[in-house]
Amino acid sequence: MLDYDLHCHSNISDGTLTPAELVDRAAVRGVKVLALTDHDDVDGLDEARAAAARHGMAFINGAEISVSWRTHTLHIVGLNISPDYPPLVEGLRSVRSGRSERAKKMADELAKSGIAGALEGAYRYADNPNLISRTHFARFLVESGQCKDVKSVFNRYLVKGKPGYVPHKWAMLEDAVEWIRGSGGVAVLAHPGRYMSGRGGMGNKTMRELLAEFIACGGRAIEVISGSHTPEQYAEFARYAEEFNLLCSCGSDFHGPGESYRDMGRLPDFPLGCRPVWEAFSLNGLNSKIETLTPSPSPACGRG
Ligand code: AMP
Ligand code: MN
Ligand code: MN
Ligand code: MN
Numbered sequence: 001m002l003d004y005d006l007h008c009h010s011n012i013s014d015g016t017l018t019p020a021e022l023v024d025r026a027a028v029r030g031v032k033v034l035a036l037t038d039h040d041d042v043d044g045l046d047e048a049r050a051a052a053a054r055h056g057m058a059f060i061n062g063a064e065i066s067v068s069w070r071t072h073t074l075h076i077v078g079l080n081i082s083p084d085y086p087p088l089v090e091g092l093r094s095v096r097s098g099r100s101e102r103a104k105k106m107a108d109e110l111a112k113s114g115i116a117g118a119l120e121g122a123y124r125y126a127d128n129p130n131l132i133s134r135t136h137f138a139r140f141l142v143e144s145g146q147c148k149d150v151k152s153v154f155n156r157y158l159v160k161g162k163p164g165y166v167p168h169k170w171a172m173l174e175d176a177v178e179w180i181r182g183s184g185g186v187a188v189l190a191h192p193g194r195y196m197s198g199r200g201g202m203g204n205k206t207m208r209e210l211l212a213e214f215i216a217c218g219g220r221a222i223e224v225i226s227g228s229h230t231p232e233q234y235a236e237f238a239r240y241a242e243e244f245n246l247l248c249s250c251g252s253d254f255h256g257p258g259e260s261y262r263d264m265g266r267l268p269d270f271p272l273g274c275r276p277v278w279e280a281f282s283l284n285g286l287n288s289k290i291e292t293l294t295p296s297p298s299p300a301c302g303r304g
Contacts, residue, residue, distance in 0.1 A: 002267040003032040004278065006060065007077055007190065007223065007251020010036060011127040012044035013064075014135035016256030019044035022264075023051035023059075025257075029265035033278070035079050037062035037251070040095045041131050042083035060281070063088075064190060065179070066095055066170040069210065070304060071200060073170060075190040077223070077249070078180035080281055085183035092179070095171050096130050103132040105166040106158075110137070113163040115146060134158045135255065150259055160199055174302040177217040181297075186280045188221040188249045189214055192240070193233040211244045216300035221277040224270055225250035227262035238271035248274035 009015030010022045017025065019036060026034050034057055036048040045061050052059035061081050067074045081088060107119035121140030126132045138153040147153040157164040180187040189211070195202050202210070211222070223229075224237045225248075241248050248270050252262045270276065 002225065002250050002269060003030055003265065004034075004250055004276075005031045005252050005254075005265050005267065006033075006035040006062065006079055006188075006249050006277065007037050007064070007226065008034070008254040008264060009038055009064075009256075010044045010048065012041050013038035013128070013131050014133040014255060016259065019048035020051040022254075023048050023055065023057065026264045027055040027057055029263060031057065031265040033058040033060065035060035035062035035077075035251070037064040037077050037079075039064050039075075039131060039133060040066055040092050040099075041128065042081070042088075042092065043128065045083050061185075063092065063180075065092070065176040067173050067176045068168075068170045069173045069213075070206075072195055072202060072210075073168075074173065074195060074210075076173070076176045076180065076219070077188040077190045077251070078176075078183070078185040079188060079221075079249070079277065081180055081185035082183040085179070088179040088183045091171065091175060098168060098170070099130070099132050102166050102168045103137075106134070106137060106164050109166060110141075110157065110164045113157075115141070115144070115164075117144075118164075137164065172302070173213065174217045174297065177214065177219050177301075178297065181218040186221055186247070186277060187214070187217075187219040188223060188277060189219060189246075190223050190251075191226040191228045191253065192222055192237055193226070193229045207240070211240060211246070213300060213303060215244060215246070216298045217302070218297050219246075220280060221247035221249045223251060224248040224274055225267050227251070227253040227260060231268075234268070235271050238274050241275075242273055247277040247280055249277040 010019040110118040122136040125136040125139040138150040141153045177187045254264045
């Protein structure tokens, strides 16, 4: 069992717990090294770090950046970032800024399918109004009796091809990786299994092209153990990690009690042969500043 959890969300993005509540829960669940990785926002890190210190838990600054690559939306987790690195701050601000416009369009689309008041309804669930997400719409749609749970709302309304889905252009892959790398962090391809399933999912060939480009841009790790992976996918992405010489990461992707596939911590061990992403950090004692060395992007970065 791993006592690292390097992917989770607080109410600074689409989680339901405050950063401090999240850290308390991680401590109870035996997590020894935690990264908070809110979507497109780093505002929860100070509170989480302070809470982690109270528990004697090592804390790693993180964020999960939304990226558009070809026809796909990808999530790139940055670990050990410096949250005040100006290009990262500015980049995250630009990614967040598109969300309110998208939310209006989503509400308009939902209204066309007979669901009124979704914009106000979703904002009621968004503790951070700068970070309105599909999850907040999903919670409102459950509350208003459209679906029994968040998962069914996504399947029925909020994914590609469904009535409340609005296409959106997020950050470019090379930019997101550069904000992370430039700030001293390690870029991790989050939950790759999700990009290969469902309508419009990518095949092996495209996944290989993505990994090659991600690495050319300075990406260094891939989530192998993820709350959204099956055990077969742990093995599958451990093989990709080996083939592409990527470090392996692990995280629950916890969003809140009763809502996530997986609770925090207690993640299964990596398949044999995985080199853990924390090899890129030197955890000298708790909450210490960590050094990371990532080479600069190569010309194959940004070819799409
Ligand atoms: P957004 O960044 O606004 O597009 O929202 C993406 C978030 O929606 C993800 O981070 C997940 O928390 C959630 N999500 C996406 N797909 C699903 C799904 N099929 N079931 C449940 N939650 C989902
Ligand atoms: Mn989320
Ligand atoms: Mn994600
Ligand atoms: Mn996530």
